[in-house]
Amino acid sequence: MEENIKKYNLFKEKFPQVRENVELSQFTAYKIGGPADLYLEARDSYDIPEFVEKALELEIPYYILGGGCNIVFSDVGFEGLVIHNKANGIEIHGSRVVAESGAILGVVIAKAREKELGGIINMVGLPGTIGGAVYGNAGAHGVEIGDFVESVKLFDKDSGVKEEGPEYFQFSYRSSILKKTHEIVLSVTLLLPPLDQNDAALEVVKFRAAKQPKGNVAGSFFKNPRANESAGFLIDKAGLKGTREGGIEVSLLHGNWLMNTGNGTQKNVVDLARKIKKEVYNQFKIELEPENIVIDERGNKVDI
Ligand SMILES: Cc1cc2nc3c(=O)[nH]c(=O)nc-3n(C[C@H](O)[C@H](O)[C@H](O)COP(=O)(O)OP(=O)(O)OC[C@H]3O[C@@H](n4cnc5c(N)ncnc54)[C@H](O)[C@@H]3O)c2cc1C
Structure with missing residues (x-):
């Protein structure tokens, strides 16, 4: 001490x-x-x-x-x-968007849209920064941030500041190499296609408003184990919607979303997530993997 x-x-x-x-x-x-x-x-x-x-x-x-x-x-x-x-500068040059890593993804999408650039439009309503999005290859409605990354400025203690192209990141479903290397994203350059005539933004916003729980929620807790079998579907089928641990509840609207109803703790999240994982495994022999990142007071990942 x-x-x-x-x-x-x-x-x-x-x-x-x-x-x-x-x-x-x-x-x-x-x-x-x-x-x-x-x-x-x-x-x-x-x-x-x-x-x-x-x-x-x-x-x-x-x-x-x-x-x-x-x-x-x-x-x-x-x-x-x-x-x-909170480093949130954004510049647009032709079809390239250069954003500091603390720029809010929604703002990047809106500014790109003003310049008639699309591609990432399906991620409208996905909260968080562009740095966080690259770290976890965030995505929605058939697109992922990795699809549009042209280059990224990174920092780590051994190499200092360097720039890498998309192949370096080994983007896959909700994952990038950064989960292993712990390099820090400083800025991101996206190369975006022109805005499609069928600009999807409004539809996506409506979909999110109707299907997603509101309140103290952080999106999907678990990754989908298979494209045609979502974690939410399995959790629902296992009868776990509405299950609670302390102040944390499995949303009644979406089985894969946990909700802090007011006084929930990390311990409640961990206990509930472990219970869900066990029950889904018992019933379907499918091992769920967390998408939300749970860490202890030293930054180590807490196993679910
Ligand atoms: C209402 C709601 C809806 C959501 N819907 C979706 C969805 O549809 N699709 C989806 O993929 N996600 C979704 N999410 C989850 C979340 O929005 C994404 O995971 C988002 O990309 C997280 O970004 P963040 O800046 O909040 O990251 P944080 O939560 O702050 O951090 C997440 C991880 O990224 C690391 N990180 C953050 N910034 C950097 C950086 N600059 N360099 C290196 N590492 C960094 C952190 O250290 C941490 O390990 C949703 C969340 C909410 C609350």
Whole structure:
């Protein structure tokens, strides 16, 4: 503890704007997460390497937070530095969109649409940052962000800042190589096709409004195990809609969405998700894998 205080004070000397004991629940879709020991906002993507290098030098664990739409933080918080990515510049040159990684995907889509660019339009209503989207290859209605990535600026401690093309990321269903390498996305260049005459935005918005639960939710908890057998369908078939653990409930509208009804905790999410996984396995012999990212106070993945 004393050791930490010493490190934290040295970090504060370099970055006086750092805040201490900041509740992470306020930044996450589930409204779950205890305090981060240290919390810093990055307003420019090139702030991020600076923050990370200092944290590494002082051996302070760090975690990159985007829109908080796919993350379940620990109830005791994060023992280290949370870097909240608010670097949100967007430029459009012809059919190329260059966005800092903290740009909100919905804003990127809207700005592209203003310039008559489409492609990513089916992801309208998908919340979070473009950096978070690249990390998990977010997608909806038949398209994924990886389909449109031309290049990405990345940072990691060994290579510094570098630029990689789409093949590097090994994009697959809700996954990219970043889940292994933990490199940080600084900015993303998308190459977009012209807006289709059948601009799908309105239809998608209507679909989301009708089919998706509202409130403290973070999209699908589990990945779909097969294209023709969604996790939501299996959870529903297993009779688990409405099941609760503490303040967390399986949505009655969509079996794969968990909802924080007010005072839910990470422990409730984990207990409920494990229960669902076990029941689905018992009934259908299908192993569900989480899509939401659940981490402990040191940033390690919590197994479901
Ligand atoms: C209402 C709702 C609907 C949703 N619908 C969909 C959907 O249709 N399809 C879908 O795919 N998802 C959906 N999601 C989930 C979520 O929107 C996506 O996973 C989104 O891409 C997460 O982005 P984020 O910025 O919020 O990431 P966060 O939740 O902040 O972070 C998620 C992970 O990405 C990492 N990360 C974030 N930024 C960076 C960066 N710059 N560099 C490296 N790593 C980074 C974080 O460290 C963390 O491990 C939905 C969520 C909600 C709340």
